[in-house]
Amino acid sequence: MTTLTAKDKDTVKAFWAKVSGKAEDIGKQSLARMLVVYPQTKTYFAHWKDQSPDGAPARKHGITVMTGVANAVSKIDNLRAGLLELSELHAFTLRVDPANFKILAHNMLVVIAIMFPEEFTPEVHVAMDKFLASLALALAEKYR
């Protein structure tokens, strides 16, 4: 389903260049919203001393995840190959149900819409949605 066209990739790269300065904020806020709006996702973080959505572990993790997204942008021409190790991590160690990638992606788009309402045009929206879906597929590659 999700093959990124040349136009998609250009749109994603151009938009990312505009927003990458706020990547940490986007990461922290996306993760926080995910934990609040989809409480079932908290099950993956039972090991955190501080479970609050704006606590230190959550904020740090939001940054970690968003760093991964930034990395994926740089590997946009071959996500499957570029994310192989991350996929193995998610498949064998973290074992996050891939349905959650979609949930986090939605929250990223909500935060991006909040922070960049003018720049997040329908064109950018579709390209980013496709990109995050491709990213999710690449992350799920090694699951089975």
Added chain:
Amino acid sequence: MVKWTDAERAAITSLWGKIDVGEIGPQALARLLIVYPWTQRHFASFGNLSTNAAILGNPKVAQHGKTVMGGLENAVKNMDDIKNTYTKLSVMHSEKLHVDPDNFRVLAEVISVCVAAKFGPSVFTADVQEAWQKFLAVVVSALGKQYH
């Protein structure tokens, strides 16, 4: 039956009070048709949907967006019995319109993105997003209830 906390009720009614159906509705429907182009299958009679600009400028899309968004009014007014309030609408979407119910979920996500962009972080907080998305999930479920 769905249980709403006082905070959720307040968040939903407050947010709904701020939403301009004539503004958010057209935006949300246009974005649906652009971001998920297969949804255009239901709008063959709407004229030109061939480009994003065409979709964004299409008056039938705008009018229908307003209609759909306006349909949420009934749900806000009947928050404790959305399922029964939407029985006829559900039957219509199934028997007459033949809309895959997954589209309701997808449109709900797009509506939330539009609302987020419009109202920003101080209004559309994480807690408000939680209440709003819970409300939309109930609406989505009610719309799919009469399918068989």
